[in-house]
Amino acid sequence: MWAKLRWGWDRIVAYLILAAIAAPFLTMYVGFFLRAFGKGMTLGILPKEFGFTNFRFLWEPIAWGLGQTTMWAALGNTLAFAATSGVVVTVICMLAGYALSRIEFRGKNLFLALQLFLHAVPGQVLLIAIFFLLFYIKLLHKIPGVALARASLEIPLGIWMAKGFFDGIPWDVERSAMIDGCTRLQIWYKIFLPLVRPGIAAVFIWGFLFAWHDFIYVYTLLPGTTKLMSTLIQSLLATEVIDYGYLAALSLIYMIPPLSLFVLLQRALLKVPVFGGKGV
Amino acid sequence: MGPSLGLILLFYFVPVVLTLLIAFTDMGRALKWNFIGLDNFARLFGVGGRDPFIVKIITNTLIYVTGSLPLTVVGGLLLSVLSMRMHRGAGLFFRTVFFIPRAIPPVVWGFLWAWSFEGTRYGLFNGIRAALGLPVVHWLIRYPMLIVILANGFLGISLAMLVFSSAIASIPRDFTRAAEVDGASEWQIVRYIIVPLLKWPILTMTAWHLMSFINSYVYIMLITGGGPYYATEVWALYGYHAAFNQYRYGYGASIMTMLVIVNVILLLILIKAFGMRRMLERGKIEV
Numbered sequence: 001m002w003a004k005l006r007w008g009w010d011r012i013v014a015y016l017i018l019a020a021i022a023a024p025f026l027t028m029y030v031g032f033f034l035r036a037f038g039k040g041m042t043l044g045i046l047p048k049e050f051g052f053t054n055f056r057f058l059w060e061p062i063a064w065g066l067g068q069t070t071m072w073a074a075l076g077n078t079l080a081f082a083a084t085s086g087v088v089v090t091v092i093c094m095l096a097g098y099a100l101s102r103i104e105f106r107g108k109n110l111f112l113a114l115q116l117f118l119h120a121v122p123g124q125v126l127l128i129a130i131f132f133l134l135f136y137i138k139l140l141h142k143i144p145g146v147a148l149a150r151a152s153l154e155i156p157l158g159i160w161m162a163k164g165f166f167d168g169i170p171w172d173v174e175r176s177a178m179i180d181g182c183t184r185l186q187i188w189y190k191i192f193l194p195l196v197r198p199g200i201a202a203v204f205i206w207g208f209l210f211a212w213h214d215f216i217y218v219y220t221l222l223p224g225t226t227k228l229m230s231t232l233i234q235s236l237l238a239t240e241v242i243d244y245g246y247l248a249a250l251s252l253i254y255m256i257p258p259l260s261l262f263v264l265l266q267r268a269l270l271k272v273p274v275f276g277g278k279g280v
Numbered sequence: 281m282g283p284s285l286g287l288i289l290l291f292y293f294v295p296v297v298l299t300l301l302i303a304f305t306d307m308g309r310a311l312k313w314n315f316i317g318l319d320n321f322a323r324l325f326g327v328g329g330r331d332p333f334i335v336k337i338i339t340n341t342l343i344y345v346t347g348s349l350p351l352t353v354v355g356g357l358l359l360s361v362l363s364m365r366m367h368r369g370a371g372l373f374f375r376t377v378f379f380i381p382r383a384i385p386p387v388v389w390g391f392l393w394a395w396s397f398e399g400t401r402y403g404l405f406n407g408i409r410a411a412l413g414l415p416v417v418h419w420l421i422r423y424p425m426l427i428v429i430l431a432n433g434f435l436g437i438s439l440a441m442l443v444f445s446s447a448i449a450s451i452p453r454d455f456t457r458a459a460e461v462d463g464a465s466e467w468q469i470v471r472y473i474i475v476p477l478l479k480w481p482i483l484t485m486t487a488w489h490l491m492s493f494i495n496s497y498v499y500i501m502l503i504t505g506g507g508p509y510y511a512t513e514v515w516a517l518y519g520y521h522a523a524f525n526q527y528r529y530g531y532g533a534s535i536m537t538m539l540v541i542v543n544v545i546l547l548l549i550l551i552k553a554f555g556m557r558r559m560l561e562r563g564k565i566e567v
Binding site for chain 2: 008014015017018021022024025026027028029031035045117118119121122126127128129131133135148152153212215230233234237247251254
């Protein structure tokens with residue numbers, strides 16, 4: 001299909017249509033970077049000069065309304081939240097994924113149904129009840145509690161991913177270990193864990209990334225004084241005078257950790273299904 | 281298995297039941313369980329004291345869903361067909377551009393739209409307009425629903441495009457090549473070979489995004505906050521605002537309960553129509 005592409009009229013029209021649709025988005029993305037690194041704007045999107053004044057939150061406290069925090073505190077909170085969620089998702093999905101892949105039991109189809117159900121009645125719709133639930137088990141307004149609630153959203157799909165990785169390991173490996181006298185638990189951490197290391201990385205990033213990007217859970221279930229990066233950006237966006245350059249720079253810093261994680265572990269992630277999970 | 285089921289049970293099935301229970305109370309700021317029977321639902325359906333906003337909210341939700349769903353499916357189809365039928369590098373470039381919305385955090389996507397369509401010359405597009413000597417347009421006040429539909433639609437497009445593209449990639453070459461040999465034009469190949477083979481991915485994506493859009497409110501909250509004056513307030517967002525802005529948890533829960541009921545009915549219809557297993561198989565084509 002690709003080898004002998006001609007430049008016919010139909011192809012030129014295809015390029016024109018795609019370029020026309022992409023143009024506003026490219027303007028947005030390029031404008032975003034120019035705004036983050038620019039000082040004073042001319043002609044709408046072109047900065048007069050480049051500099052790092054928009055990144056002054058790196059050494060100055062950030063004020064919104066009557067409150068005040070630092071970028072580093074927000075970054076630390078985000079990291080704690082995302083790491084907790086990532087660890088919970090990884091541990092639970094790896095154990096459950098193994099069970100689902102190796103042990104025959106009834107209710108396997110339950111997980112298929114669960115995935116659909118989770119999409120049909122997503123966490124954002126159940127937020128009121130989750131608010132009360134955390135309140136009653138005394139975990140409301142606490143980062144670990146909210147991270148636990150957030151992690152549960154990624155578990156059905158995470159288990160599916162983990163199962164896929166375990167499915168890829170041949171039965172023979174396990175059988176020979178069993179013949180040599182390993183127990184099931186020994187097999188799990190001596191044989192499987194080293195083999196599914198890319199799987200572990202992928203599931204961890206899955207849980208970590210969605211928690212890092214999360215807005216509605218932390219906005220609703222954590223107090224206004226505990227700022228994460230997402231809620232910090234939102235509260236600055238909700239003030240009277242908005243400094244867009246400052247916000248663009250802050251957003252850039254917010255996006256760097258997940259992107260670098262992505263690049264670092266790219267090879268492991270190539271096997272990850274990218275289906276859904278994000279609300280829209 | 282144990283811990284995972286426990287966690288799903290705790291944060292999934294308990295909340296569903298809890299939502300149903302709270303819906304029958306007039307739970308307010310004091311968090312007291314005071315059961316009032318069907319009063320919340322009566323209010324929703326206009327029996328007794330009617331909620332003055334409900335008609336507006338339902339209209340908004342219908343406009344929002346009927347706007348963003350076709351945009352997502354048709355847009356995703358258009359972008360994937362065009363980008364898969366051109367030079368590989370260029371196609372990959374365009375797919376990356378349209379996948380970015382899904383790769384960045386929701387808050388940043390919301391920020392990009394709020395900033396681009398800001399009503400003063402400090403906004404991106406108004407800045408460009410001002411540079412060209414055109415007057416500024418108050419986009420978010422004049423076309424709030426259009427902007428909300430576009431922002432959510434292009435988020436849906438990013439997923440739909442990916443699924444359709446991988447389905448197109450798995451169509452055997454012989455099919456298109458045979459058509460080319462027979463002298464089919466590019467348009468005929470797309471119309472009579474590619475689109476018919478994408479029947480299942482298209483149905484799956486339509487069902488998936490139908491449920492997504494009915495339930496989604498986070499991006500609307502970030503971009504317009506439901507305003508100006510309820511212009512973009514959809515059903516789910518109204519429930520959220522009732523609970524967490526006005527502290528009427530009971531009323532908010534009853535609004536969300538209606539959503540859960542609609543979702544479950546939709547899900548049952550979809551399972552009945554497609555079969556569960558088929559709905560979960562992603563991007564497969566049937567040859």
